[in-house]
Amino acid sequence: MTRIMKKNIIICLVCSLLLASNAFGADPDSRKKKVEVIARVGYSIGGTAPLGIPATIRSIDAFRPTASIMAGADLKLSLIGSWGIMAGLHYENKAMDAEVTTKGYRMEVVKGDSRIEGLFTGHVKQEVTQKMLTVPVMLTCRLGNRVTWKVGPYISFLLDKDFSGIASDGYLRQGDPTGQRVDMGAKEGEWATYDFSDEMLDRQFGVAMGFDWRLAKHVGIMTDINWGLTGIFDKDFKTVEQTLYPIYATVGLYLCF
Amino acid sequence: MRKYLSIALMFAFVLSSCIKDELPNTECDIVSAWVEGEQYATSFYHPSQMRHDNISTAEKEIVFSVRSLISLPKSLPVNFTITEGATIQPASGSEQDFTKGPVTYVVTSEDGEWKREYKVTFKEATMPTYKFSFENYETIQSSSNYYHEFYEVDQSGTHHNIWASGNLGAILIKTNSKAEEQPTYSTPNGYAGRGVCLNTQSAGPLGEAFHKPIAAGNLFIGRFVPEKVLFEPLKATEFGRPIDRVPIRVTGYYKYTPGPVFTDMEMNKYPNRTDEASIYAVFYRNKDNEGNDVLLYGDDVLSSPFIVKKAEVATLPPTSEWTRFEMFFEGNEADDVILAAQGYSITLVFSSSKDGASFEGAIGSELLIDEVEMTFENTDND
Incomplete structure:
Protein backbone atom coordinates (compact mmCIF):
# COMPACT_ATOMS: atom_id res chain seq x y z
CA MET A 1 0.00 0.00 0.00
CA THR A 2 2.83 2.41 0.74
CA ARG A 3 3.72 2.67 -2.89
CA ILE A 4 0.11 3.52 -3.80
CA MET A 5 0.06 6.11 -1.04
CA LYS A 6 3.23 7.70 -2.36
CA LYS A 7 1.78 7.89 -5.84
CA ASN A 8 -1.36 9.43 -4.46
CA ILE A 9 0.57 12.09 -2.68
CA ILE A 10 2.35 12.95 -5.91
CA ILE A 11 -0.95 13.07 -7.79
CA CYS A 12 -2.46 15.27 -5.13
CA LEU A 13 0.49 17.65 -5.26
CA VAL A 14 0.25 17.96 -9.03
CA CYS A 15 -3.47 18.59 -8.76
CA SER A 16 -2.96 21.27 -6.15
CA LEU A 17 -0.45 23.00 -8.40
CA LEU A 18 -2.91 22.91 -11.26
CA LEU A 19 -5.68 24.30 -9.12
CA ALA A 20 -3.38 27.06 -8.02
CA SER A 21 -2.44 27.85 -11.59
CA ASN A 22 -6.10 27.88 -12.46
CA ALA A 23 -6.70 30.70 -10.01
CA PHE A 24 -4.44 32.92 -12.08
CA GLY A 25 -5.35 31.38 -15.41
CA ALA A 26 -7.53 32.50 -18.21
CA ASP A 27 -11.17 31.72 -18.77
CA PRO A 28 -11.38 27.98 -19.31
CA ASP A 29 -14.35 28.32 -21.61
CA SER A 30 -13.72 26.64 -24.93
CA ARG A 31 -17.22 26.17 -26.18
CA LYS A 32 -16.44 28.01 -29.37
CA LYS A 33 -13.86 25.41 -30.42
CA LYS A 34 -15.08 22.78 -32.85
CA VAL A 35 -12.03 20.52 -32.97
CA GLU A 36 -9.60 19.93 -30.16
CA VAL A 37 -6.43 17.90 -29.86
CA ILE A 38 -5.95 16.49 -26.39
CA ALA A 39 -2.64 15.07 -25.18
CA ARG A 40 -2.85 12.94 -22.08
CA VAL A 41 -0.55 11.36 -19.59
CA GLY A 42 -1.76 9.30 -16.67
CA TYR A 43 -1.10 6.66 -14.11
CA SER A 44 -3.22 3.51 -14.10
CA ILE A 45 -3.97 1.21 -11.27
CA GLY A 46 -6.17 -1.79 -11.19
CA GLY A 47 -6.05 -5.48 -11.62
CA THR A 48 -6.38 -8.31 -14.05
CA ALA A 49 -8.69 -10.46 -12.04
CA PRO A 50 -11.77 -12.63 -12.15
CA LEU A 51 -15.09 -10.94 -11.47
CA GLY A 52 -15.57 -12.45 -8.06
CA ILE A 53 -12.65 -14.18 -6.42
CA PRO A 54 -12.95 -17.98 -6.61
CA ALA A 55 -13.29 -19.82 -3.32
CA THR A 56 -9.99 -21.57 -4.02
CA ILE A 57 -8.23 -18.29 -3.27
CA ARG A 58 -8.15 -18.00 0.49
CA SER A 59 -6.43 -14.68 0.97
CA ILE A 60 -4.80 -11.87 -0.94
CA ASP A 61 -1.49 -11.33 0.77
CA ALA A 62 -0.14 -8.55 -1.40
CA PHE A 63 -1.45 -6.50 -4.24
CA ARG A 64 0.85 -4.11 -6.01
CA PRO A 65 -0.28 -2.32 -9.11
CA THR A 66 3.13 -1.85 -10.67
CA ALA A 67 4.11 1.31 -12.57
CA SER A 68 1.41 1.55 -15.21
CA ILE A 69 1.74 4.58 -17.42
CA MET A 70 -0.79 5.81 -19.93
CA ALA A 71 0.13 8.34 -22.60
CA GLY A 72 -1.70 9.32 -25.73
CA ALA A 73 -3.63 11.79 -27.78
CA ASP A 74 -7.27 12.23 -28.70
CA LEU A 75 -9.05 14.19 -31.32
CA LYS A 76 -12.30 15.66 -30.07
CA LEU A 77 -15.03 16.85 -32.37
CA SER A 78 -17.94 18.93 -31.01
CA LEU A 79 -21.24 17.97 -32.57
CA ILE A 80 -24.69 19.13 -31.57
CA GLY A 81 -25.17 21.06 -28.34
CA SER A 82 -22.97 19.70 -25.59
CA TRP A 83 -22.43 16.41 -27.39
CA GLY A 84 -19.32 15.41 -29.18
CA ILE A 85 -17.20 12.50 -30.26
CA MET A 86 -13.61 11.68 -29.41
CA ALA A 87 -11.16 9.11 -30.70
CA GLY A 88 -7.48 8.63 -30.11
CA LEU A 89 -4.47 6.46 -29.69
CA HIS A 90 -3.15 5.65 -26.21
CA TYR A 91 -0.14 3.75 -25.09
CA GLU A 92 -1.02 1.85 -21.91
CA ASN A 93 0.69 -0.46 -19.52
CA LYS A 94 -1.75 -2.49 -17.46
CA ALA A 95 0.41 -4.27 -14.96
CA MET A 96 -0.03 -5.81 -11.55
CA ASP A 97 1.72 -7.97 -9.07
CA ALA A 98 -0.35 -10.02 -6.64
CA GLU A 99 0.36 -12.62 -4.01
CA VAL A 100 -2.36 -14.97 -2.90
CA THR A 101 -2.80 -18.03 -0.74
CA THR A 102 -4.70 -20.80 -2.46
CA LYS A 103 -6.43 -23.99 -1.47
CA GLY A 104 -6.95 -26.52 -4.22
CA TYR A 105 -6.48 -23.96 -7.00
CA ARG A 106 -6.36 -25.61 -10.42
CA MET A 107 -3.14 -24.90 -12.20
CA GLU A 108 -0.85 -26.26 -14.82
CA VAL A 109 2.83 -25.71 -15.34
CA VAL A 110 3.93 -26.31 -18.90
CA LYS A 111 7.36 -26.06 -20.39
CA GLY A 112 7.91 -27.51 -23.81
CA ASP A 113 6.52 -31.03 -23.81
CA SER A 114 6.63 -31.48 -20.06
CA ARG A 115 3.88 -30.43 -17.76
CA ILE A 116 2.61 -30.63 -14.21
CA GLU A 117 -1.10 -30.27 -13.76
CA GLY A 118 -3.24 -30.36 -10.67
CA LEU A 119 -4.58 -28.58 -7.63
CA PHE A 120 -2.28 -26.27 -5.78
CA THR A 121 -2.51 -25.33 -2.13
CA GLY A 122 0.01 -22.75 -1.05
CA HIS A 123 1.44 -19.40 -2.05
CA VAL A 124 1.13 -17.95 -5.55
CA LYS A 125 3.00 -14.88 -6.72
CA GLN A 126 1.48 -13.60 -9.94
CA GLU A 127 2.83 -10.97 -12.31
CA VAL A 128 0.88 -9.51 -15.18
CA THR A 129 2.23 -7.01 -17.68
CA GLN A 130 0.25 -5.88 -20.69
CA LYS A 131 1.72 -3.13 -22.84
CA MET A 132 -0.69 -2.06 -25.49
CA LEU A 133 -1.87 0.52 -27.96
CA THR A 134 -5.49 1.38 -27.31
CA VAL A 135 -7.92 3.07 -29.64
CA PRO A 136 -10.87 4.50 -27.68
CA VAL A 137 -13.93 5.84 -29.48
CA MET A 138 -16.02 7.89 -27.09
CA LEU A 139 -19.13 9.88 -26.92
CA THR A 140 -18.59 13.09 -24.97
CA CYS A 141 -21.04 15.30 -23.15
CA ARG A 142 -20.16 18.62 -21.63
CA LEU A 143 -21.53 19.06 -18.14
CA GLY A 144 -21.11 22.75 -17.48
CA ASN A 145 -18.06 24.77 -18.30
CA ARG A 146 -15.34 22.59 -16.97
CA VAL A 147 -16.38 18.99 -16.92
CA THR A 148 -16.79 16.64 -19.85
CA TRP A 149 -18.22 13.20 -19.37
CA LYS A 150 -17.08 10.54 -21.83
CA VAL A 151 -18.05 6.96 -22.50
CA GLY A 152 -17.37 4.49 -25.25
CA PRO A 153 -15.74 1.27 -26.41
CA TYR A 154 -12.07 0.66 -26.91
CA ILE A 155 -9.89 -1.85 -28.64
CA SER A 156 -6.37 -2.60 -27.48
CA PHE A 157 -3.53 -4.15 -29.46
CA LEU A 158 -0.97 -5.79 -27.23
CA LEU A 159 2.66 -4.94 -27.86
CA ASP A 160 4.11 -6.89 -24.97
CA LYS A 161 2.48 -9.39 -22.66
CA ASP A 162 3.52 -11.36 -19.65
CA PHE A 163 1.50 -13.59 -17.36
CA SER A 164 3.82 -15.54 -15.16
CA GLY A 165 4.31 -16.51 -11.58
CA ILE A 166 5.61 -18.78 -8.91
CA ALA A 167 3.82 -21.43 -6.87
CA SER A 168 5.69 -22.05 -3.63
CA ASP A 169 5.37 -23.06 0.03
CA GLY A 170 2.72 -25.65 -0.48
CA TYR A 171 1.83 -28.71 -2.47
CA LEU A 172 0.26 -29.83 -5.68
CA ARG A 173 -2.07 -32.79 -6.02
CA GLN A 174 -1.49 -34.20 -9.47
CA GLY A 175 -4.68 -34.27 -11.52
CA ASP A 176 -7.32 -34.23 -8.79
CA PRO A 177 -7.54 -34.22 -4.98
CA THR A 178 -6.75 -37.95 -4.86
CA GLY A 179 -3.62 -37.65 -7.02
CA GLN A 180 -0.12 -37.94 -5.64
CA ARG A 181 1.12 -34.94 -3.74
CA VAL A 182 4.29 -33.01 -4.52
CA ASP A 183 5.59 -30.58 -1.98
CA MET A 184 6.98 -27.24 -3.12
CA GLY A 185 9.50 -25.26 -1.16
CA ALA A 186 10.35 -21.64 -0.67
CA LYS A 187 13.30 -21.27 -3.02
CA GLU A 188 14.26 -21.67 -6.65
CA GLY A 189 14.40 -25.28 -7.77
CA GLU A 190 11.90 -26.24 -5.05
CA TRP A 191 9.06 -24.14 -6.37
CA ALA A 192 7.19 -24.23 -9.66
CA THR A 193 7.24 -21.34 -12.09
CA TYR A 194 4.65 -20.90 -14.79
CA ASP A 195 4.34 -18.65 -17.80
CA PHE A 196 1.15 -18.34 -19.82
CA SER A 197 2.25 -15.24 -21.73
CA ASP A 198 1.89 -17.02 -25.07
CA GLU A 199 -1.72 -17.94 -24.34
CA MET A 200 -2.73 -14.31 -23.92
CA LEU A 201 -4.85 -12.70 -26.60
CA ASP A 202 -3.25 -10.04 -28.78
CA ARG A 203 -6.39 -7.94 -28.74
CA GLN A 204 -8.69 -6.79 -25.97
CA PHE A 205 -12.05 -5.09 -26.09
CA GLY A 206 -13.76 -3.13 -23.42
CA VAL A 207 -15.61 -0.02 -22.44
CA ALA A 208 -14.21 3.09 -20.90
CA MET A 209 -15.88 5.83 -18.97
CA GLY A 210 -14.52 8.93 -17.37
CA PHE A 211 -14.35 12.66 -16.91
CA ASP A 212 -12.15 15.41 -18.25
CA TRP A 213 -12.06 18.31 -15.85
CA ARG A 214 -10.66 21.46 -17.31
CA LEU A 215 -8.64 23.54 -14.87
CA ALA A 216 -7.17 26.17 -17.16
CA LYS A 217 -7.43 27.05 -20.80
CA HIS A 218 -5.11 24.32 -22.00
CA VAL A 219 -4.79 22.14 -18.92
CA GLY A 220 -7.03 19.68 -17.18
CA ILE A 221 -7.16 16.53 -15.13
CA MET A 222 -8.78 13.32 -16.17
CA THR A 223 -10.11 10.07 -14.75
CA ASP A 224 -10.98 6.96 -16.67
CA ILE A 225 -12.15 3.50 -15.87
CA ASN A 226 -11.29 0.90 -18.47
CA TRP A 227 -13.37 -2.20 -18.07
CA GLY A 228 -12.25 -5.15 -20.14
CA LEU A 229 -15.13 -7.14 -21.60
CA THR A 230 -12.99 -9.90 -23.06
CA GLY A 231 -10.81 -12.13 -20.90
CA ILE A 232 -7.07 -11.81 -21.37
CA PHE A 233 -6.77 -15.44 -22.49
CA ASP A 234 -8.01 -17.39 -25.43
CA LYS A 235 -11.36 -19.07 -24.67
CA ASP A 236 -9.81 -22.50 -25.32
CA PHE A 237 -7.18 -21.99 -22.69
CA LYS A 238 -8.54 -23.79 -19.65
CA THR A 239 -5.62 -23.80 -17.26
CA VAL A 240 -6.55 -20.57 -15.57
CA GLU A 241 -10.04 -21.56 -14.45
CA GLN A 242 -11.56 -18.13 -14.19
CA THR A 243 -11.84 -15.60 -16.98
CA LEU A 244 -9.56 -12.73 -16.06
CA TYR A 245 -10.66 -9.25 -17.00
CA PRO A 246 -8.36 -6.25 -17.06
CA ILE A 247 -10.05 -3.53 -15.03
CA TYR A 248 -7.98 -0.42 -14.56
CA ALA A 249 -8.57 3.17 -13.47
CA THR A 250 -6.46 5.99 -14.77
CA VAL A 251 -5.88 9.40 -13.27
CA GLY A 252 -3.85 11.94 -15.16
CA LEU A 253 -3.37 15.28 -16.78
CA TYR A 254 -4.17 16.55 -20.21
CA LEU A 255 -3.30 19.45 -22.42
CA CYS A 256 -5.71 20.59 -25.07
CA PHE A 257 -5.33 22.87 -28.04
CA MET B 1 -8.82 14.96 -4.14
CA ARG B 2 -10.79 12.34 -2.28
CA LYS B 3 -11.81 10.82 -5.58
CA TYR B 4 -8.28 9.72 -6.45
CA LEU B 5 -7.65 8.26 -3.09
CA SER B 6 -10.89 6.34 -3.22
CA ILE B 7 -10.11 5.00 -6.68
CA ALA B 8 -6.76 3.86 -5.45
CA LEU B 9 -8.33 2.12 -2.51
CA MET B 10 -11.21 0.72 -4.47
CA PHE B 11 -9.41 -2.22 -5.99
CA ALA B 12 -7.79 -3.28 -2.79
CA PHE B 13 -11.20 -3.13 -1.17
CA VAL B 14 -13.05 -4.90 -3.95
CA LEU B 15 -10.45 -7.65 -4.05
CA SER B 16 -10.21 -8.24 -0.35
CA SER B 17 -13.90 -7.96 0.41
CA CYS B 18 -14.95 -10.77 -1.84
CA ILE B 19 -12.96 -13.65 -0.39
CA LYS B 20 -15.52 -16.42 -0.32
CA ASP B 21 -16.17 -18.81 2.52
CA GLU B 22 -13.76 -21.70 2.60
CA LEU B 23 -15.07 -24.72 0.72
CA ALA B 125 7.91 -59.53 8.43
CA THR B 126 10.08 -61.94 6.46
CA MET B 127 11.21 -61.35 2.89
CA PRO B 128 8.85 -63.23 0.55
CA THR B 129 11.71 -64.66 -1.52
CA TYR B 130 15.41 -64.27 -2.20
CA LYS B 131 15.20 -65.20 -5.87
CA PHE B 132 14.03 -62.31 -7.95
CA SER B 133 12.89 -63.28 -11.42
CA PHE B 134 10.86 -60.13 -12.01
CA GLU B 135 7.95 -62.00 -13.55
CA ASN B 136 5.38 -60.24 -11.37
CA TYR B 137 4.33 -56.69 -12.03
CA GLU B 138 1.22 -54.62 -11.91
CA THR B 139 0.31 -51.71 -14.19
CA ILE B 140 -0.74 -48.77 -12.07
CA GLN B 141 -2.58 -45.69 -13.24
CA SER B 142 -1.73 -42.31 -11.78
CA SER B 143 -3.69 -39.42 -13.32
CA SER B 144 -3.31 -39.96 -17.07
CA ASN B 145 -0.06 -41.92 -16.75
CA TYR B 146 0.70 -45.60 -16.34
CA TYR B 147 3.67 -47.29 -14.78
CA HIS B 148 4.79 -50.74 -13.66
CA GLU B 149 5.22 -51.78 -10.08
CA PHE B 150 7.12 -54.99 -9.34
CA TYR B 151 6.07 -57.31 -6.54
CA GLU B 152 7.10 -60.65 -5.11
CA VAL B 153 4.87 -63.51 -4.05
CA ASP B 154 5.49 -65.60 -0.94
CA GLN B 155 4.73 -69.30 -0.51
CA SER B 156 1.18 -68.57 0.62
CA GLY B 157 0.50 -66.53 -2.50
CA THR B 158 0.54 -63.15 -0.76
CA HIS B 159 1.88 -60.22 -2.75
CA HIS B 160 4.67 -58.12 -1.27
CA ASN B 161 5.51 -54.77 -2.81
CA ILE B 162 9.12 -54.81 -1.75
CA TRP B 163 10.34 -52.98 -4.87
CA ALA B 164 10.18 -49.25 -5.42
CA SER B 165 11.30 -47.02 -8.26
CA GLY B 166 11.46 -43.35 -9.18
CA ASN B 167 8.63 -43.78 -11.68
CA LEU B 168 6.29 -41.76 -9.48
CA GLY B 169 8.67 -38.83 -9.76
CA ALA B 170 9.13 -39.17 -13.50
CA ILE B 171 5.40 -39.24 -14.28
CA LEU B 172 4.85 -35.98 -12.46
CA ILE B 173 5.81 -34.04 -15.55
CA LYS B 174 4.09 -36.40 -17.97
CA THR B 175 0.61 -36.74 -19.39
CA ASN B 176 -0.88 -39.74 -21.17
CA SER B 177 2.30 -41.79 -20.93
CA LYS B 178 2.52 -45.56 -21.17
CA ALA B 179 4.17 -47.84 -18.65
CA GLU B 180 6.89 -48.73 -21.18
CA GLU B 181 7.75 -45.03 -21.51
CA GLN B 182 8.80 -44.75 -17.87
CA PRO B 183 12.38 -45.00 -16.55
CA THR B 184 11.62 -48.37 -14.92
CA TYR B 185 9.41 -50.99 -16.52
CA SER B 186 8.90 -54.70 -17.04
CA THR B 187 10.26 -55.97 -20.34
CA PRO B 188 9.30 -59.26 -22.00
CA ASN B 189 12.93 -59.62 -23.12
CA GLY B 190 14.44 -60.86 -19.89
CA TYR B 191 17.24 -63.39 -19.41
CA ALA B 192 14.50 -65.87 -18.52
CA GLY B 193 10.93 -64.76 -19.03
CA ARG B 194 10.40 -61.12 -18.13
CA GLY B 195 13.04 -58.79 -16.80
CA VAL B 196 13.49 -55.21 -15.71
CA CYS B 197 14.45 -52.37 -18.04
CA LEU B 198 15.96 -49.28 -16.45
CA ASN B 199 16.65 -46.30 -18.67
CA THR B 200 17.86 -42.78 -18.11
CA GLN B 201 15.46 -40.22 -19.53
CA SER B 202 15.26 -36.52 -20.07
CA ALA B 203 12.99 -34.89 -17.51
CA GLY B 204 12.07 -32.33 -20.16
CA PRO B 205 12.28 -28.55 -20.02
CA LEU B 206 10.32 -28.60 -16.78
CA GLY B 207 12.81 -30.96 -15.16
CA GLU B 208 15.57 -28.61 -16.24
CA ALA B 209 13.74 -25.69 -14.70
CA PHE B 210 13.70 -27.63 -11.43
CA HIS B 211 17.43 -28.45 -11.83
CA LYS B 212 16.46 -32.09 -12.18
CA PRO B 213 17.04 -32.53 -15.91
CA ILE B 214 17.31 -36.32 -16.05
CA ALA B 215 15.47 -39.24 -14.52
CA ALA B 216 17.56 -42.39 -14.18
CA GLY B 217 15.80 -45.73 -14.17
CA ASN B 218 16.11 -47.30 -10.76
CA LEU B 219 14.72 -50.21 -8.82
CA PHE B 220 15.36 -50.82 -5.15
CA ILE B 221 14.07 -52.60 -2.09
CA GLY B 222 12.35 -49.86 -0.14
CA ARG B 223 9.85 -47.09 -0.66
CA PHE B 224 9.63 -44.06 -2.93
CA VAL B 225 8.02 -40.94 -1.45
CA PRO B 226 6.94 -38.73 -4.36
CA GLU B 227 6.07 -35.79 -2.09
CA LYS B 228 9.78 -35.07 -1.75
CA VAL B 229 10.95 -35.19 -5.37
CA LEU B 230 11.17 -31.43 -5.80
CA PHE B 231 11.93 -30.39 -2.28
CA GLU B 232 14.53 -32.90 -1.16
CA PRO B 233 14.89 -35.49 -3.91
CA LEU B 234 17.52 -37.50 -2.05
CA LYS B 235 14.97 -38.12 0.72
CA ALA B 236 12.40 -39.43 -1.75
CA THR B 237 14.18 -42.80 -1.85
CA GLU B 238 13.86 -44.78 1.39
CA PHE B 239 16.02 -47.87 1.22
CA GLY B 240 15.60 -51.22 2.87
CA ARG B 241 13.28 -53.61 4.64
CA PRO B 242 13.94 -55.88 7.61
CA ILE B 243 15.65 -59.20 7.05
CA ASP B 244 16.24 -62.15 9.37
CA ARG B 245 19.42 -63.54 7.85
CA VAL B 246 22.92 -62.39 6.97
CA PRO B 247 23.66 -62.04 3.25
CA ILE B 248 26.85 -63.28 1.61
CA ARG B 249 26.42 -62.80 -2.09
CA VAL B 250 24.16 -61.46 -4.84
CA THR B 251 24.23 -62.79 -8.39
CA GLY B 252 22.26 -61.98 -11.49
CA TYR B 253 22.33 -61.08 -15.16
CA TYR B 254 22.57 -57.69 -16.85
CA LYS B 255 22.90 -55.89 -20.17
CA TYR B 256 24.13 -52.32 -20.32
CA THR B 257 24.34 -49.62 -22.96
CA PRO B 258 25.48 -46.18 -21.81
CA GLY B 259 23.83 -43.15 -23.38
CA PRO B 260 25.86 -41.00 -25.79
CA VAL B 261 26.24 -37.72 -23.90
CA PHE B 262 27.06 -37.41 -20.21
CA THR B 263 25.52 -34.35 -18.58
CA ASP B 264 25.32 -32.82 -15.10
CA MET B 265 22.57 -31.15 -13.11
CA GLU B 266 22.79 -27.99 -15.25
CA MET B 267 22.90 -30.03 -18.48
CA ASN B 268 26.57 -29.19 -19.06
CA LYS B 269 28.09 -31.82 -21.34
CA TYR B 270 31.15 -33.90 -20.43
CA PRO B 271 32.55 -35.46 -23.65
CA ASN B 272 35.17 -37.48 -21.74
CA ARG B 273 32.78 -39.11 -19.30
CA THR B 274 30.86 -42.29 -20.01
CA ASP B 275 27.81 -43.14 -17.99
CA GLU B 276 28.00 -46.17 -15.70
CA ALA B 277 25.32 -48.41 -14.29
CA SER B 278 25.29 -49.37 -10.65
CA ILE B 279 24.26 -52.45 -8.75
CA TYR B 280 24.80 -52.64 -5.02
CA ALA B 281 23.32 -54.05 -1.85
CA VAL B 282 23.48 -52.72 1.69
CA PHE B 283 22.86 -54.56 4.97
CA TYR B 284 22.37 -52.13 7.84
CA ARG B 285 21.14 -51.71 11.40
CA ASN B 286 17.61 -50.35 11.33
CA LYS B 287 17.62 -49.13 14.96
CA ASP B 288 19.94 -46.70 16.65
CA ASN B 289 21.23 -47.19 20.20
CA GLU B 290 18.09 -45.57 21.62
CA GLY B 291 15.88 -47.94 19.66
CA ASN B 292 14.72 -45.33 17.14
CA ASP B 293 14.10 -46.40 13.56
CA VAL B 294 16.91 -45.88 11.07
CA LEU B 295 16.24 -45.65 7.35
CA LEU B 296 18.80 -45.05 4.65
CA TYR B 297 18.09 -42.39 2.03
CA GLY B 298 19.58 -41.33 -1.28
CA ASP B 299 22.18 -39.21 0.48
CA ASP B 300 23.55 -41.84 2.88
CA VAL B 301 22.71 -45.26 1.46
CA LEU B 302 26.42 -45.96 0.88
CA SER B 303 27.88 -43.88 3.69
CA SER B 304 25.65 -44.23 6.75
CA PRO B 305 27.38 -45.27 10.00
CA PHE B 306 24.61 -47.86 10.43
CA ILE B 307 25.85 -49.88 7.45
CA VAL B 308 27.14 -53.28 8.56
CA LYS B 309 28.02 -54.79 5.20
CA LYS B 310 27.75 -53.77 1.61
CA ALA B 311 28.24 -55.40 -1.75
CA GLU B 312 28.98 -53.58 -4.99
CA VAL B 313 29.69 -54.71 -8.51
CA ALA B 314 32.99 -52.95 -9.22
CA THR B 315 32.43 -52.47 -12.93
CA LEU B 316 29.59 -53.23 -15.28
CA PRO B 317 31.17 -53.08 -18.73
CA PRO B 318 28.71 -52.19 -21.50
CA THR B 319 27.35 -55.33 -23.11
CA SER B 320 24.48 -56.21 -25.39
CA GLU B 321 24.55 -59.85 -24.26
CA TRP B 322 23.13 -61.10 -20.98
CA THR B 323 26.15 -61.15 -18.71
CA ARG B 324 26.39 -62.62 -15.23
CA PHE B 325 27.34 -60.39 -12.31
CA GLU B 326 28.31 -61.40 -8.81
CA MET B 327 28.99 -59.33 -5.72
CA PHE B 328 30.00 -60.25 -2.17
CA PHE B 329 29.09 -58.50 1.04
CA GLU B 330 32.02 -57.02 2.90
CA GLY B 331 32.06 -55.36 6.27
CA ASN B 332 31.43 -56.32 9.88
CA GLU B 333 29.89 -59.34 11.51
CA ALA B 334 26.18 -59.27 12.25
CA ASP B 335 24.92 -59.72 15.82
CA ASP B 336 22.59 -62.68 16.33
CA VAL B 337 20.51 -60.91 18.98
CA ILE B 338 19.90 -57.93 16.73
CA LEU B 339 19.18 -60.28 13.84
CA ALA B 340 16.56 -62.19 15.82
CA ALA B 341 14.85 -58.90 16.75
CA GLN B 342 14.56 -57.88 13.07
CA GLY B 343 17.16 -55.20 13.76
CA TYR B 344 18.79 -55.42 10.32
CA SER B 345 17.46 -54.27 6.99
CA ILE B 346 18.61 -54.96 3.49
CA THR B 347 18.34 -53.08 0.25
CA LEU B 348 19.29 -54.02 -3.25
CA VAL B 349 19.68 -51.17 -5.73
CA PHE B 350 19.89 -51.03 -9.53
CA SER B 351 20.33 -47.85 -11.52
CA SER B 352 20.91 -47.08 -15.18
CA SER B 353 23.05 -44.08 -14.13
CA LYS B 354 25.35 -44.43 -11.15
CA ASP B 355 25.03 -40.74 -10.18
CA GLY B 356 21.40 -40.46 -11.22
CA ALA B 357 20.47 -39.45 -7.69
CA SER B 358 22.41 -36.21 -8.19
CA PHE B 359 20.98 -35.90 -11.73
CA GLU B 360 24.23 -36.76 -13.49
CA GLY B 361 24.23 -39.31 -16.28
CA ALA B 362 23.58 -39.81 -19.96
CA ILE B 363 20.12 -39.72 -21.44
CA GLY B 364 19.56 -43.04 -23.18
CA SER B 365 21.60 -45.23 -20.83
CA GLU B 366 19.84 -48.57 -20.49
CA LEU B 367 20.35 -51.30 -17.92
CA LEU B 368 18.50 -54.60 -18.12
CA ILE B 369 18.34 -56.85 -15.08
CA ASP B 370 17.04 -60.35 -14.51
CA GLU B 371 17.29 -63.49 -12.36
CA VAL B 372 18.85 -61.91 -9.30
CA GLU B 373 19.52 -64.14 -6.31
CA MET B 374 20.78 -63.59 -2.79
CA THR B 375 22.60 -66.20 -0.73
CA PHE B 376 22.97 -66.24 3.05
CA GLU B 377 25.05 -67.48 5.95
CA ASN B 378 23.88 -70.63 7.77
CA THR B 379 20.75 -71.14 5.71
CA ASP B 380 19.84 -73.46 2.96
CA ASN B 381 19.01 -71.15 0.18
CA ASP B 382 15.67 -72.21 -1.30
Missing part, protein backbone atom coordinates in the same frame (compact mmCIF):
# COMPACT_ATOMS: atom_id res chain seq x y z
CA PRO B 24 -15.07 -28.12 2.44
CA ASN B 25 -11.89 -30.15 1.96
CA THR B 26 -11.62 -32.28 -1.16
CA GLU B 27 -8.72 -34.44 -0.05
CA CYS B 28 -9.27 -37.88 1.45
CA ASP B 29 -5.98 -39.34 2.63
CA ILE B 30 -5.01 -41.60 5.45
CA VAL B 31 -2.21 -39.63 7.06
CA SER B 32 -1.24 -42.13 9.74
CA ALA B 33 -2.32 -45.56 10.93
CA TRP B 34 -1.50 -47.31 14.18
CA VAL B 35 -2.31 -50.16 16.49
CA GLU B 36 -2.15 -49.46 20.21
CA GLY B 37 -2.40 -51.52 23.32
CA GLU B 38 -0.13 -53.86 25.30
CA GLN B 39 -2.17 -56.87 24.24
CA TYR B 40 -1.18 -56.30 20.61
CA ALA B 41 2.45 -55.30 21.16
CA THR B 42 3.58 -58.92 21.39
CA SER B 43 2.51 -59.47 17.77
CA PHE B 44 5.19 -57.05 16.61
CA TYR B 45 8.97 -57.21 16.72
CA HIS B 46 9.24 -53.59 17.75
CA PRO B 47 6.76 -50.91 18.94
CA SER B 48 7.72 -48.71 15.98
CA GLN B 49 6.19 -51.34 13.67
CA MET B 50 2.83 -50.60 15.26
CA ARG B 51 2.76 -47.15 13.68
CA HIS B 52 2.87 -45.65 10.19
CA ASP B 53 3.25 -41.92 10.57
CA ASN B 54 4.30 -40.83 7.09
CA ILE B 55 1.90 -42.51 4.74
CA SER B 56 2.62 -41.26 1.26
CA THR B 57 -0.22 -39.99 -0.92
CA ALA B 58 0.89 -42.51 -3.53
CA GLU B 59 0.22 -45.45 -1.24
CA LYS B 60 -2.81 -47.64 -1.64
CA GLU B 61 -1.77 -50.36 0.75
CA ILE B 62 -0.76 -49.97 4.38
CA VAL B 63 1.21 -52.96 5.62
CA PHE B 64 1.84 -53.84 9.25
CA SER B 65 4.72 -56.27 9.65
CA VAL B 66 4.07 -58.85 12.35
CA ARG B 67 5.94 -61.81 13.81
CA SER B 68 3.37 -64.33 12.72
CA LEU B 69 -0.09 -64.27 11.22
CA ILE B 70 -1.07 -67.42 13.15
CA SER B 71 -0.67 -65.72 16.52
CA LEU B 72 -2.31 -62.45 15.36
CA PRO B 73 -5.56 -61.77 17.29
CA LYS B 74 -8.66 -62.47 15.20
CA SER B 75 -10.07 -59.10 16.07
CA LEU B 76 -7.91 -56.03 16.14
CA PRO B 77 -8.52 -52.25 16.00
CA VAL B 78 -6.49 -50.08 13.62
CA ASN B 79 -6.65 -46.34 14.26
CA PHE B 80 -6.29 -43.69 11.61
CA THR B 81 -5.81 -39.99 11.22
CA ILE B 82 -7.29 -38.79 7.97
CA THR B 83 -7.65 -35.49 6.12
CA GLU B 84 -9.55 -32.96 8.22
CA GLY B 85 -13.29 -33.32 7.78
CA ALA B 86 -13.06 -36.60 5.86
CA THR B 87 -14.77 -39.77 7.00
CA ILE B 88 -13.56 -43.37 6.97
CA GLN B 89 -15.42 -46.65 6.60
CA PRO B 90 -15.06 -48.97 8.48
CA ALA B 91 -14.53 -46.56 11.36
CA SER B 92 -11.13 -45.79 12.80
CA GLY B 93 -10.53 -47.99 15.84
CA SER B 94 -13.18 -50.52 14.85
CA GLU B 95 -12.29 -54.17 15.41
CA GLN B 96 -11.49 -56.02 12.19
CA ASP B 97 -10.17 -59.45 11.33
CA PHE B 98 -6.88 -59.11 9.47
CA THR B 99 -5.93 -62.78 9.62
CA LYS B 100 -7.92 -63.57 6.47
CA GLY B 101 -6.23 -60.95 4.32
CA PRO B 102 -6.51 -57.24 3.66
CA VAL B 103 -9.34 -55.09 4.98
CA THR B 104 -10.42 -52.31 2.64
CA TYR B 105 -11.08 -48.88 4.12
CA VAL B 106 -12.75 -46.10 2.13
CA VAL B 107 -11.99 -42.49 2.97
CA THR B 108 -14.53 -39.92 1.73
CA SER B 109 -13.60 -36.26 1.52
CA GLU B 110 -15.37 -33.60 3.56
CA ASP B 111 -17.24 -32.36 0.48
CA GLY B 112 -18.36 -35.93 -0.26
CA GLU B 113 -17.08 -35.77 -3.84
CA TRP B 114 -13.85 -37.74 -3.58
CA LYS B 115 -12.99 -41.19 -2.32
CA ARG B 116 -9.81 -43.16 -1.82
CA GLU B 117 -9.56 -46.84 -1.07
CA TYR B 118 -6.82 -48.26 1.10
CA LYS B 119 -6.02 -51.87 1.82
CA VAL B 120 -4.72 -52.49 5.30
CA THR B 121 -2.78 -55.73 5.56
CA PHE B 122 -0.89 -57.58 8.24
CA LYS B 123 2.00 -59.55 6.81
CA GLU B 124 4.77 -61.61 8.27
